[in-house]
Amino acid sequence: VRRGGTALRTASRRPRLSLCGTGDTIFALSSAPGRCGVAVIRASGPGSAGLLRSLTGTPGPPPPRVLALRRIRDPRSAETLDRGLVVWFPGPNSFTGEDCAELHVHGGPAVVSGVLQALGRLPGLRPAEPGEFTRRAFAHGKLDLTAAEGLRDLIAAETEAQRRQALRQMEGDLGRLYQRWSHALTQALAHLEAYIDFSEDDNVEEEVLARVAVTVRALLQEIRGHLRDGRRGELLRGGVRAVIAGPPNVGKSSLLNLLCRRPAAIVSPSAGTTRDVLEVALDIGGYPLLLSDTAGLRRAADPVEREGVRRARERLCQADLVLAVLDATSVSPTPAALGAALAALEPPPGTPCVLVLNKADLLGGATPAQGPPATLLSCKTGEGLEALLELLAQQLAQLCGDPLSGWPSLTQSRHSRHLGACAAALGRFGDLGDSGDLALAAEQLRLARRELGRITGHVGAEDVLDIIFRDFCVGK
Ligand SMILES: Nc1nc2c(ncn2[C@@H]2O[C@H](COP(=O)(O)OP(=O)(O)OP(=O)(O)O)[C@@H](O)[C@H]2O)c(=O)[nH]1
Ligand SMILES: [K+]
Numbered sequence: 001v002r003r004g005g006t007a008l009r010t011a012s013r014r015p016r017l018s019l020c021g022t023g024d025t026i027f028a029l030s031s032a033p034g035r036c037g038v039a040v041i042r043a044s045g046p047g048s049a050g051l052l053r054s055l056t057g058t059p060g061p062p063p064p065r066v067l068a069l070r071r072i073r074d075p076r077s078a079e080t081l082d083r084g085l086v087v088w089f090p091g092p093n094s095f096t097g098e099d100c101a102e103l104h105v106h107g108g109p110a111v112v113s114g115v116l117q118a119l120g121r122l123p124g125l126r127p128a129e130p131g132e133f134t135r136r137a138f139a140h141g142k143l144d145l146t147a148a149e150g151l152r153d154l155i156a157a158e159t160e161a162q163r164r165q166a167l168r169q170m171e172g173d174l175g176r177l178y179q180r181w182s183h184a185l186t187q188a189l190a191h192l193e194a195y196i197d198f199s200e201d202d203n204v205e206e207e208v209l210a211r212v213a214v215t216v217r218a219l220l221q222e223i224r225g226h227l228r229d230g231r232r233g234e235l236l237r238g239g240v241r242a243v244i245a246g247p248p249n250v251g252k253s254s255l256l257n258l259l260c261r262r263p264a265a266i267v268s269p270s271a272g273t274t275r276d277v278l279e280v281a282l283d284i285g286g287y288p289l290l291l292s293d294t295a296g297l298r299r300a301a302d303p304v305e306r307e308g309v310r311r312a313r314e315r316l317c318q319a320d321l322v323l324a325v326l327d328a329t330s331v332s333p334t335p336a337a338l339g340a341a342l343a344a345l346e347p348p349p350g351t352p353c354v355l356v357l358n359k360a361d362l363l364g365g366a367t368p369a370q371g372p373p374a375t376l377l378s379c380k381t382g383e384g385l386e387a388l389l390e391l392l393a394q395q396l397a398q399l400c401g402d403p404l405s406g407w408p409s410l411t412q413s414r415h416s417r418h419l420g421a422c423a424a425a426l427g428r429f430g431d432l433g434d435s436g437d438l439a440l441a442a443e444q445l446r447l448a449r450r451e452l453g454r455i456t457g458h459v460g461a462e463d464v465l466d467i468i469f470r471d472f473c474v475g476k
């Protein structure tokens, strides 16, 4: 009874947020499941102080934001479940903006489930949905949608460059860029509306219109530049798809195995060994690479091999980067011959290619003319591997860019979609030009601003919230 009463009092201190709805208190294991040194159980909502009192048997929560060593007990039986650290984060200075509590307990499965069960029996508490803590933080204005997406990417980041990009986005760099554009649009719109409303009173000068047009043109240019970044942010976030392609038996599967340092693909002296596409994920110099081995490209008689070649070509078409492998002993080393051999593979136009001349150990001293982006390699001896890795890292850096320099990258196709719509509206504004229909022009600015607001979640983003937060883990 006392607990319930306290929870109610805590709740009435602050107005409830309609976006969160129920005002109930959620809890979850925030660290990874399984046996570990320390497990972190987290709670958010008006019952957070109450649950700390119930589980530690103390009259009040510990001082805010200070770790306190406590005996953690089952409130029903008073049995000790563990001795651990508890933290109390009174809202609004917490991750979610609500009252929050954390329990750092020993990471044994029985300890964790004992504490979770005890929490589940407290009135007003329920297990959290995936991403619900972050969703509440968003609802309380603690972060915008781009920062929430950055946080999700940070948790998923597997390479250094991915981590840098995600951290930058989580810290609000991308959100601030979009906010700045949104402010510029709001201002232009205000000027235009003032002109529409008051120009007849001669209080607003003609040049206002010219200034609005200049602002919109500059903005359109910036947005188009941002959209034209070669998908570098998306590539870094999702991994660069690199495809190993070439004639049969040149050592494509050997190359995949060499790069991933395990016999992932079958290697054999018979041409046409590989049929299925085999994909491995690699970290090359901090950049993520999704590397595919494919069937040797030739006119195959065997129907199964023919299907393999079809799949190889299909995968080649989707490549962000091509690793074209040739047998160094069977191709003449002149640039023209190498170019012709590469063209015979029909790589997708405009896609960067790295030419790997394999089986260098069989060359017997003769070194063919080479230089980036062609490189000599022996999968058998490992000779030339360093140079190839360097060449790959260079290509990846070019494709993904440096996540810390320049503008923050566009990381989501969702952003490109809204930015594209925003740019289209700004373009229509420009097309209206001197036609004089100011009401139509203002409507285009409003449309453009709405699209920007949907990226950051400042306007009508309800429909994307479920999609964005669904991909979070429970406890975050
Ligand atoms: N001497 C030498 N032999 C190699 C080298 N790389 C691969 N081989 C051999 O070349 C043969 C073909 O290698 P694979 O890796 O199966 O070639 P592939 O291009 O995947 O062949 P398919 O999948 O059939 O198209 C095998 O016998 C390998 O041992 C190399 O650098 N030097
Ligand atoms: K082979």
Ligand SMILES: [Mg+2]
Pocket: 252, 253, 254, 265, 266, 267, 273, 274, 293, 294, 295, 296
């Ligand atoms: Mg193969």
